[in-house]
């Protein structure tokens with residue numbers, strides 16, 4: 481399949497690389513390919529410059545966000561920074577019409593003012609906005625009514641999303657939520673191809689609120705495990 485991965489961060493790279501391994505044709509999206517390829521410094525998470533990474537990962541075509549989305553048969557993965565995702569996706573809404581958009585972004589706002597900051601090993605914990613009474617996934621769905629938005633992947637680091645067997649032999653739980661049954665099935669099929677065996681359909685997209693708000697717990701568990709950046713663990717719903 482032709483699949484688009486919008487984003488050049490560490491999470492998007494994990495999906496793009498695995499999708500190529502699985503035999504898909506992958507179109508990676510960025511704001512400005514020339515500028516992205518001209519970068520010489522690691523990004524804020526320490527990932528090597530994108531051009532250097534791309535040279536080691538043949539088979540991925542880097543395009544502007546809209547062209548990458550337009551090149552996909554149906555499936556598009558959103559790995560655009562959560563705070564900027566709605567604006568960026570709205571600009572390319574026509575290229576995403578009728579497609580399945582799997583969103584794994586967290587609506588983190590960095591460098592915010594807080595009366596009660598949460599100090600972490602890497603600085604003050606960002607705040608979630610929206611949260612509680614709305615979610616990023618719902619905002620995206622409202623902004624792109626012709627697109628079928630599915631929230632998934634967001635409760636883990638993407639390196640373990642694409643390689644679930646690397647945690648507990650693969651015996652942990654992944655979630656999906658969305659208002660479009662066919663799109664959710666596409667997400668589930670993709671997850672199965674990654675090796676997921678326990679996929680829990682939470683129901684409508686409103687459940688994305690729970691998935692996104694879990695971001696703080698994900699960080700807290702990582703700190704508890706002594707894993708300051710990212711985190712190599714999963715969660716299991718025991719029933």
Ligand SMILES: NC(=O)c1ccc[n+]([C@@H]2O[C@H](COP(=O)([O-])OP(=O)(O)OC[C@H]3O[C@@H](n4cnc5c(N)ncnc54)[C@H](OP(=O)(O)O)[C@@H]3O)[C@@H](O)[C@H]2O)c1
Pocket residue numbers: 486487488489490491492493509510511512516523559560561562563564568584585586587588633634635636637638639
């Ligand atoms: N990394 C993970 O494992 C992981 C796990 C769970 C959730 N998440 C969440 O998923 C999202 C993506 O994470 P990530 O680590 O893959 O990448 P990231 O570093 O958070 O985001 C990088 C992407 O966001 C784009 N971007 C940044 N500012 C923008 C702006 N003003 N307008 C348009 N695009 C902009 C960048 O565009 P350019 O390509 O043009 O630079 C780049 O493609 C984040 O919300 C993150 O919190 C990540």
